[in-house]
Amino acid sequence: MADASSELLEPRSRHWALLSAGLCLLPLLLQLPPSLAATIGASAFVVVALSWRQPMHGFLRLLIALALIAAVLVLSRFAIGRDTGCALLAAMLAIKPSETFTLRDARSLLGFALFAPFATFLLDQGPLSLVLGLSAALLALSTLQRLADVESRDVQSVPLRQRLWAIGRLLAIGLPLALAAFWLFPRLGAPLWGIPERALARTGLSDSMSPGDWVDLMTDDTPALRARFFGAVPAREQMYWRGPVLWDYDGRTWRQSRWYADGGGVDIEPGAARWEYEIELEPTDSRQLVALDLPVAAPEGSRMGPDHNLQAFRPQNGLSRWRIQSAPPLRYQARLPTGMRAVALQLPDDFNPRAVALARQWRREAGPYDDAAVVRRALDWIHRDFSYTLSTPLLGRHAVDEFLFDQKAGFCEHFSSSFVVLMRAAGIPARVVTGYAGGYRNRIGGYWVVRRSDAHAWAEVWVRDRGWTRVDPTAAVAPERVFDTLEAQAALNDNLDARSLLDVGDWLRRGWNDFVLGFDARRQQNLLRPLGIERLDDRTLILLLALAVALGLLWMVWLSRRNERERDPILRAWHRLSRRYRRFGLERDPAEPALAWVDRVAAARPDLAGDLQVLSQRFSDWRYAGGEPGGRSARALTKALRAHRPPANSRGERR
Incomplete structure (x- = not known):
């Protein structure tokens, strides 16, 4: 007899396999x-289309694979x-359908697709990824079961x-084992092993800034952080979230200095x-806070530089709270060290000779102090003269001169960079501060959301007797010359339905x-406090985990101990029916045929035979005469078997 796994797969099962692989991808x-x-x-669509009716030629498969790998790199x-590794995995999965035509091929495709x-989850642990991943796994398992039915030549019999x-x-x-592992597996301060860093940077704040580089960041409306305040809440115009x-x-480019060590001794009044607040920081893959x-x-787990720039000890590859x-x-550093x-x-x-000359002219006219x-x-x-816009051309060598004297339009990167150059040329110590400005209050959760599109750059100038002072040159632009900001908040405020929907989504x-x-x-330490366990030490945690695993294994054994026949509702009803005759000493033996059992019952107790003979004949016809496992007749038989009881007035039965 030929091996069923090497036979060509019927079209419907192949379509299910391709659909499952696509949902996994x-x-x-x-x-x-x-x-x-x-x-x-x-590429996946092209491969499926080219191999829809017959396997793709090996040379063409190799050519597509090499081209796709090259494109990913x-x-x-x-x-x-x-x-990059995840992208290569996706590329290989996109090519795999070109050789999926037998039962063995389909199983190989699904096993590979489940990766x-x-x-x-190496890239994202959000609820959408979980729902899509779980749906893909369920469909893949269902398809694998269908393939098992195909191999047993029984695909049409299982609805x-x-x-x-x-x-x-x-x-x-x-599920019980998964939940026990999630709740009770000891939470470690650091992972036992590392995972590779991301090769492609996320959009977000960095340790450098060149005018025009932030366009992608300012068009990204995903949350950067969420903040929950304990007590007083600053006004929105005071929400400057300090970063690098x-x-x-x-x-052309501004960068963080590497000349200073950890902060300390900076006088602040x-x-x-x-x-007081807690921020929930989305993953950035950097140490920047x-x-x-x-x-x-x-905060614990971070350090602060002398310019009050916070850096975490480890890269923020996952969600973190501070x-x-x-x-x-x-007053902020009223005495500035010489260096x-x-x-x-x-x-x-x-660089920028016109800007330097103008600033020195201002200094001469204002005096030395x-x-x-x-x-x-x-x-x-x-x-008076400048406009705010995100539609700016790429600046040349003298970027500040071009912005100040020719373009006179830009966004926060242009304004802060040019302003600090003017101040330094005039002899005023100055620096660029990047971060976020403002935020949006979620009315349902009562917390603040700061999006990546809220990225902002401002300046700090050093003022005698006061120290570093924040100056936001972008805010000086006249409101009538703010042409586009890519902020949808104004439209959202007018559309209450859209705003409420966004609030609900972010709250979830x-x-x-x-x-x-x-x-x-x-959180794990507090898990069992309501049950009287005040401190969940490592020993108690391991014992609880072992107990949960043992109970989970017992649960698995109990659910899986029945064979396929006992899972059928008609068989379960038939076995329960036979147990109802136990009190008469006439329970059916496990190996006893249905009709032989009825004959034995009729010979010993004719008063008990009655409807049992009819039900036994219906069950025997269903079991051995090609009865359908589904449909209305099967449901009627199941209902009749469940409803049958021995006669209440049978001889020898207690009243």
Whole structure:
């Protein structure tokens, strides 16, 4: 007899296999960069179309595979990392349908495809990825069951509802163990092993800034962080979320300085306001943190530089929470060290001569000590002549000169960079501060959402007797010359339905972050406190986990101990019926045929035979005469078997 696994697969089962593989691939594609996802997705459609009726030629398969691998490497700039590996996995899965025509091929495709949802969680752990991955796994399991029916030549006898019920039982077997592992497996402060870094950077704040580089960031409306305040809440115009502080300038790009060590000894006189809050920071794959201007101290797990830039000890590859206190300063480093002053005044030679000449003219006219007059003059000029827009051309060598004297339109990168150059040329220590500005209050959850599109850059100038002072030159632009900001908040405020929908969606995502992604060692310690366990030490935790695993294994054995016949509702009803005759000493033996059992009952107790003979004949016909397992007749038989009871007035039965 031929091996069924090597026979050609009937078209309907092959279509189910291809659909399952496509659904497995979908969540992974959604987490890859759009260019990579589009290339791999289009290749998958082409491969399926070319191999729809017959296997693709081996040489053509090899050519497509090499081309797709080359495209992935080129689009990822030949950087090797976590997302590049996931993209190569997706590319191989896109090519696999070209050789899927037998039962063995289909099983190989599905086994390979199930790696894709798991790889998705290396890039994202959000609820959408979980729902899509779980749906893909369920469909793949259902298809594998169909393939098993094909191999047994019984594909037409099992309805879809029964197949889905069997898949549900498989999930029910493993679910208790999965929950026990999630709740009780010891939460470690650091992973036992590492995973590769991402090769393609996420959009977000970085340690450098060149005018025009932030367009992608400012068009990204995904959340960067969520903040929950304990007590006083600052006004929205006070919400400057401080990130990297940029000191070094080479004529085009601003960068963080590497000359200082950890912060310490910076004299600060905080104001009366004090804000305590917790930020939920989305993954950035960097060590950079943000905090309201100015953080009082570095939270646990981070350090603070002398410019109050917070850096985590480890890259933020996953969701993280930070409890921080901030206070607006009255004085911030009123005495500036000589070395720091030199860095804050440094400008490259032979760059932006017109801007440097104008700033020196302002200094001569204001006098050697009136720094405030120079600052006011720059802000007045911006208010009078400049516009805010994201549609800006790429600037050349003298970027600041082109912006100030020719273009006179740009966004925060242009304004902050040019303003700091003017201040330094006028002899005023200045630096660029990047981060986020503002935020949006979720009315349902009562917390604030800061999106990546809220990215902002402003300036800090050093003022005698006061120290570093925030100046936001972008805010000086006249409102009538703000042409586009890519902020949808104004439209959302007018559309209450859309705003409420966004509030609900983000609130649900925050709940997922809180109860799933944020389930850490502290939350685990508090898990069993309502049951009287005040402290969940490692020994108790391991014992509880072992107990949960043991109970889970017993659950698995109990659910899986029945064979296929006992899972049929008619068989279960028939076995229960026979047990009802146990009190008469006439229960059916396991190996006794149905009609032989009825004959034995009729011979011993004719008063009990009655309807049992009719039901036994119907059951025997269903079992051995080709009766359908589904349909109305089967449901009627099941109902009749469940309803049958021995006669209540039978001789020898107690009343």
